[in-house]
Amino acid sequence: MLAVKTSRLSKVFGDVVAVDGLSLEVKQGEVFGLLGPNGAGKSTTIKMLTGLLSPTSGTIEVLGRHPTDQELLTSVGYVPQDLVFYGHLSAKENLELFANCMEVENAKERVTELLRLFELYEAKDRRAAVLSGGQKRRLNVAIAFLLTPQLLILDEPSAGMDPQSRNMLWEILEGMREESNITVILTTHLIETADRLCNRVAIVDHGKVIAIGTPSELKGKGKDGEILEIVLNNSPPDLMGKLNDYDVEITEHMIRFRNLDTFSELPKIVEKLNGLIPKESIRSFNIRQKTLEDVFIAHTGRSLRE
Amino acid sequence: MRKLFVLYRAQLLVSFRNRQAFFFSIIFPLIFVGVFGLAFQEGAPGNSTIPIGLVNLDGGLPEGVSLQGVDGSQISGKYFSERFVDILSSLKFEDNETKIFNFKSFQGLQDARTELEKQDIHALLVIPESFSLAMVSAMQQAFPNMTLQGVPQANTSVVLEGDQSLINFNIATTVVEQVLKDFVKFGQIEAKTVALQVEGNISSKGLTAFDLIVPGLVIFAVLNNLSTVAAVSVSDISEGMLDRLRKTKMKGYHYLGAIILAQISLAFIQIPIMFFAASLFGFPITKSIGYAFIVALLMALAVSGIGIIAGGLTENADAAGSLGAIIGVPMAFLAGSFFLVPNPTFFDVGWFRLRIFDFLPATPAVDMLRITLLNDKTIFDTPFEFAMLLFDAVLFLSIGLLIYVRKHCKAH
Ligand SMILES: Nc1ncnc2c1ncn2[C@@H]1O[C@H](COP(=O)(O)OP(=O)(O)O)[C@@H](O)[C@H]1O
């Protein structure tokens, strides 16, 4: 059975098409990522999956049910993108409030367990509003762990987290997946998060999927997965027609070769550029593995951070 | 039940830990009690002239009867009633400039009562037919040696009619009672032949202006919670709290029930604090204080409803809080919390007279508190005010809940 299946899902706000004909299938037990820049429609998609927004058109099945099915209240955990808890209550009081609303068994013990797991125990009696940024983020996530859901949906869990908190969260997630075979859907605009955590990633932009696959599939396995970037001190000369054999992108201070098997091609490239670009104007020469960012740029011509 | 309770506890903790809310609900009204208490605690209440109607039905002394006054004046005809009105109309407030009463004479009771209802006059003094005779009887009680032929014994009552919920009427009652007491006093002896009958037999106990303001201040305190309800209901939506709670087993009625219960508790905490503070400035606490809790309960329901409506009209918590204040403060003023505000009649079929501001819950609430607390009356003496307050509370709460459920308890 699929954990989530959407078909031609769309959401329109006035004249903004936030989600545009999105068809996704998330298998049970996988960690599925939605990677895309701000405004790509990730949160809107998540809110439709959780039944908080109803789609303009298209269909959704979550664990074989309609998203607003009451049965899902205990089997789906949801972490909103924004910090959502009462700032005037302490971390402990917030967790207890949600535990009671979720009808968690042995609520008190579970709350203590989570306070320790998310390293909030020392700060448990402080008003949530005065916790540090990382502590607030952790509390926001911890609330969704009160129940052990079959499907956990996290909207930008790593945004605003310091690297330590982030690592802690990834370890907790992995531990949880070892214990029970839960499905995780998360959104992110961070390449590292998607790359490190996800079994499969859908890259989204303007409400559409532009690429989908495992991170290594997306990056292009093996030899053609490298990038050569030559950074210049000044604008490159007119290279029109001279580099036609390559997938190349020329910007103001950079010449970027994509999908390159650098080891065998590098000598030829150096030879070609010799004479076209004076040696003094080359600031640096970088060879690196292709990232999901490059995949995004290749599809949209923009960077994820823009 | 457990979910309702934990949400209620959370709402209550949030209002108490929110410094701004705490200030507006508790500290600010206490400052008002202090300021008004210091200003008006002593004697002379108010300082604006009270328009009062006069129907003098005094038949005077019998033809040919005449007495010699202590000051040598001739006492005959309607001397007593005219003198009584003279004294009243010459009275001034403590500032020695403003007259307390501005008398307007009427030939018949009917015309006078019409003006009373329109609040062109705030009290109506009716001097009875046997006033002069009763005054002579009073003198005979004081001076047993004095005999007067042809003057029958008489007892009577001066009647003061008016709306018991008006500050001015209560002031008039206090003043007239005092003047009358002195008027029938000869030497050390206080005659009992002329009594003051206040419409509905209220026992006025020499109230100060501050005492008359206290009920308004108490309602003002409860109205100040409007901002908090409005702000909380909006921020729970805009900051995603309601959405997050909806993804638990919590139901909309748990959440709304918690808001309402928290409001009721808050009002129940404010009532004793406010009255205790007022008692420090001499406000008389009677057993009628129990009715204040009934009024507070209904006000809390109305405030919850209006707060939620205000929240529904705004996008963020700050705007909602301001809107709450923009609604609450004028409502306190229109209820006559601080000074008399005319309340135009909307609908009048004799026994049932609906006035425009009765549709704002604060107005019947203040009236009901004034009548019960200051005159030691029960809720059965204020059926109209009670009914209107109940009506307003149910009306506003229903509208608020309806808006909330339709707007926020479904997917969009
Ligand atoms: N409630 C809303 N009303 C109007 N526009 C909205 C609303 N929610 C989201 N949008 C718009 O939809 C687009 C997608 O938003 P969102 O799903 O939040 O993106 P992401 O989570 O990927 O950053 C944005 O252009 C955003 O401005």
Ligand SMILES: [Mg+2]
């Ligand atoms: Mg988002």
